[in-house]
Amino acid sequence: MKVLVVGAGISGIRTAQLLEQAGIEVAVFEARDRVGGRLETINLPEGYVEAGGEWIDSDQQRAISLLTEFGLEPEGHEQFPGRVLYQGEEAVEDHVWPDAEADARAIHHEATELCHQISPEPWLQDHLADLDKRTLASWFDHLCISPRGRWWVEAVTRSDEGEDSSAVGLLGWLVGYKHYLERTSGEMSAFRFPGGAQSLVARMSETLQGDIFFDHILHSVEQNEESVQIWCKGEMAFGDRVVITLPPPVLRKIEFPFDFPDEKLKAWETIGSARAIKVTLRFKRRFWLDEKWQGRMLSNLPFQQIWDSGREGAACLSAYICGQAAVNIARQRDPVAGVLRAVSEVAPLAQEEFVEGWLHDWIHDPYSLGAFTSLTPGSVRDALPHLATPVGRIHFAGEYASSWQGFVEGALESAERVVEEVLESGR
Ligand SMILES: Cc1cc2nc3c(=O)[nH]c(=O)nc-3n(C[C@H](O)[C@H](O)[C@H](O)COP(=O)(O)OP(=O)(O)OC[C@H]3O[C@@H](n4cnc5c(N)ncnc54)[C@H](O)[C@@H]3O)c2cc1C
Structure with a gap:
């Protein structure tokens, strides 16, 4: 059996790994020129910072065991409780x-x-x-x-x-x-990926026997009783089955030129994708530590939330901005300058210590079109029961098609589920 996997995010690469472990031939097709998808690590001379997914919760067992598989320990963090600022008044996050x-x-x-x-x-x-x-x-x-x-x-x-x-x-x-x-441990956002989330996916991908075809943008999928065919930029590939791991806003753009179930199309239309961006500011040093502040804050200022995001020697604060404010900031001519100005209101040394900054705009990224699954009104009844169901030889994985929507844990869960599905299908 040969399985085509579309998407080299963590769900696609995990799917390919598990299929190969079961003796199946695999080929992976990816639109970008890198693995990791929404896990993207920005490497700096002095360390690194995460542009996308960053945290693992203490009960996300699949993610934690994956680290163990690669001899890695989840990295703790000490920023909780952060500062909370509302209309100029200040409190502490846990009180x-x-x-x-x-x-x-x-x-x-x-x-x-x-x-x-x-x-x-x-x-x-x-x-x-x-x-x-x-x-x-x-x-x-x-x-x-x-x-x-x-x-x-x-x-x-x-x-x-x-x-x-x-x-x-x-x-x-x-x-x-x-x-x-239902969580036994109440702790959230407890750990980070040591060495960077994307480098974990890169290490996973290095274990694969099959090829990863980069710069291959899927645009159409056909199937018949014998096989499935995918088209990427005029090139065609054949397999016995295909596993598609693209996020729903991207899936809506793919052509399925045959009788495709209406409830599936409606599910992709209904389910939402969070409008979230990150703006990262890089500084000469972690000046906030001098002020006995760990860098974490929730506020009613436009940056909404910031934390100390630089790893190893990198001195960075990342603003994680969601919803309409994220759209407004992404639209600005200089989003980095806007966020820096707002951060300077609460951390006056920011302007002086600032080196450079970046916007990570997941809303307009053509291969994600949103940060992660968000359940809009109507999603439970119109979307949830249909997201993971296969259509003939076409199978679906990705964080959205899991019980841990929005999380790396969900992407891994979906990979395990889809591999079982493919193996049970015989051919
Ligand atoms: C800002 C942000 C913060 C986050 N924070 C956290 C967090 O703290 N903890 C957590 O657990 N999760 C977090 N997430 C979510 C987490 O990153 C995702 O759930 C996970 O990475 C999704 O993996 P995936 O493989 O399902 O999807 P993706 O990583 O999106 O993989 C899909 C792949 O398909 C490729 N692709 C898209 N279109 C095509 C096409 N037409 N043809 C071929 N390939 C295509 C993409 O390039 C991508 O590589 C965050 C995400 C963002 C954006």
Whole structure:
């Protein structure tokens, strides 16, 4: 059996690895000139910084065992709790203002109650249909009492979701929250990839026997009873099966010139992709440590959230900006200067110590068209049941087609699932 894998992100490379371990011949096709996809490490003379995925949570066992496979230890971080700044007032992340804590508690309480009603297949629960149509923002508006509390719950959720709550469906958010409640360890964002996330994917790809064809942009897929054919820039490749690992906004652009299931097309249309960007600022030194500050902050300033992102000797602060603000900043003529100005309001030495900066615009990146999966209203019923299902010889993997949507862990889970699917199919 020969399997074509499209996409050399972590899900594609893991799929190829596991297929080869099962004795299957594999060829990988990738649009970019590198592996890693949304895991992209920027190497600097003094260290490195992550432009895309960066954190592994302590219960993301697949990601942690993958590091162990390569003799690596997950790297801890010491930035929590960070500073919180709202309208010029300052608090600490694990102990914000009493009104904000009260609103956050009310949200947690109500969400926990609702989560008890959600089964593993919430799309079958007709009585939850209204929750699926509703936005998370309208529910927050209903439950929060103080404007500061409303801002705080938005800031925390936006950071996890990569989106404004007005673009997120309540039921979809609750499905993710349920997952979070089921965690035995409450710790989030606990570790980073030592040496860089992209270099892990590069090391995985070096174990492959089959070729990776870079600069191969998939645009069309055909199949018949015997085989599947893919077209990349006028070149055609044949296989017994294909595993496509592209994110949904990119999938929508691929041609499937045969009778393709409507529910699958609707699922790709419905599911959202978070509008998230990173703006990285590189400095001469970690001047924030002199101010007894670890570099982490959530604020109502335009950068929303920053953290000390440079590894090894790199002195960098990365702003992680989500939702409409991300679109607005990405549109500016000089987004780096805008973010630097905002950071200087809270860290006055920033201007003086600044060396250079970069925008990592995942919203307009043609091979991601968004940062990671975000469940828009309607996604639970119209998208979730159809995302992972194969269509004949065409199989689907990627973070979106998993139970850990948005995470590296999901990309790895989808690889394991799709490999089982292909092996069970026989040929
Ligand atoms: C800013 C940001 C922050 C994030 N933070 C975290 C985090 O802290 N923790 C976490 O777990 N996850 C995080 N993520 C998400 C994580 O990076 C992704 O879930 C994961 O990398 C997705 O892997 P994938 O293989 O499913 O998709 P991708 O990495 O997108 O792989 C798909 C591949 O397909 C290629 N491709 C696209 N179109 C075509 C085409 N037409 N033809 C051929 N190839 C094509 C792409 O170039 C890419 O290499 C973050 C992502 C971003 C952008």
